[in-house]
Amino acid sequence: MTGHDAGDLARRLAANAEAVCRRYLSAGRRHGNYWLVGDVRNAPGRSLFVRLHDTANGRAGKWTDAQSGEHGDLLDVIGESLGLVDFRDVADEARAFLSLPRPDPIPSSQDRPARKLGSASSSEAARRLWAMSGPITGTLVETYLRRRDMTLLHGTGALRFHLGCYYRPDEHSPTKSWPAMIAGVTDLEGRVTGVHRTWLACDGRGKAPVEMPRRAMGDLLGHAVRFGAASDVLAAGEGIETVLSLHDVMPALPLAACLSSAHLAAMVFPPALRRLYVLRDDDPAGDHAVMTLQDRTQEAGIECLVLSPRLADFNDDLRYLGRGAMRAILHPQLAPQDVARFLQPVAH
Template structure:
């Protein structure tokens, strides 16, 4: 039984899971309310107890932090577990399921690489092994790119020794890495994106391909904030994070490539989509494809263009004030007041 199966079984007993692992909360209608996924008293986080029009049972969202996930995440975070095997063991114990037979050995392979190559299950194992970015080389790396407003970035984690191979049969190396969760519209982790870093975080690791994705990506994204009627989507994580520096409350999605950007699955309440345009033929094709798709869906599309190569270039070389001024005339008027940090405009 893989992570998806366990999550579905837990969702069938969502209220019982919440009473066990989020005991500081309480039921309110079709939701369980609590302060956060670590079982702090409050009402910021809500867990769906039944399937509804807005989502599946067992899915949860923290309205304050922007975190979201399933009941396996609840077990992991509430108990402080780091290894997916421990999370799965706890879930099986809760569900009164037998332990699985030991899997055949995969000599020489790190735990997250075992199983079908490139699978979502492997991606979820790696995600479960990673931890918060605060005080790590990931935070150093992002701050050196002037990305200092890092609220609502629960989709980013740090792995201190992530395996890297130059090719499928090459020797394994280990480097610190930024791990980004790729999720579907319900918040299920379907893949991860890895950026291998230098040990001090002052740049990328000196490897041939320091960025790689794993798992199912098409239509999904690295999500920063909870999308409702407005969303901004682009390719790169750092490009998308650059908008967060001056549009602090705008929900964002990094799709990791122009192909996956063009295939983005739209949130059900979406009415306006901002597309962070890359100035190349692939970027132009993505915008054209999305323009046709949003037109059919009754969604307004607005392409946002940087002054330099991308929005992180604008941020680093021109500064936040200039980035605000570049974005201001490109935004729909209602979104200027709603999202734009107008300090120094």
């Protein structure tokens, strides 16, 4: 594409996210910072949510369907809602909505379809990146986690370090490399199906100064970044750091970070699971994930309990309130038998 390329179109649409939703997802409605609708094809309901403004959790225009696990940007919304197959038609419709001129014709070899995630090639690339990464001991990953008050790092084999992981904001930008924390996404048998990358500053004291310092790749739906072997009890949440914060005060509790609310809602239950703790994120997507899991666990005969932090998330509780306060926050939310089993003081 020449002129206004796909990345530019997506950014322009994101700047007008609510207007795009009102046009192409008219069966939905606004709820806070989100547009809620049934699916990307504009069915009634509340499964799909579109972020209307940039937040700490993501960029405007990004959407996720908590039921199907699909996700994308507003170009995908236009294409799917109108049933457009050719990306050129999607781009033309986006330009018409934005009142932009059409570009000069280009050879068909330069046309490109809408992006499809979770393909076999993406999973294979994820496995290669995982194999190229090494242990976190003594690396910037350890520095980064300790800066966030996560100091109990044994049992974190799902995390690895890559000294120079490639980063590119979009396909039209130059590629750079940054050190990165690589988290392995696995199925219940322990097979790596994807990875999650967190690019780090060169001193490890925070994330890299890039537009999107966190990205996942590979087959993610139903799978998770896992800490500890699955048993009859499991705690699951979205973010790696949120989930890993529980490890500091409940090191024997098996944990799963599913990376998004949609993937949390769609997680596959271990066969022996009898009680699931859900780490709740305070937003519509997090609420939907909790409700979905409550329905699914009830059907499966699994007890479902919700764990809520006092601050924004459990890493904030750990950093700003401390381990003692975090144990006090968790104690009344746990099943009585799990207090003695998992919530023991930990010597650091």
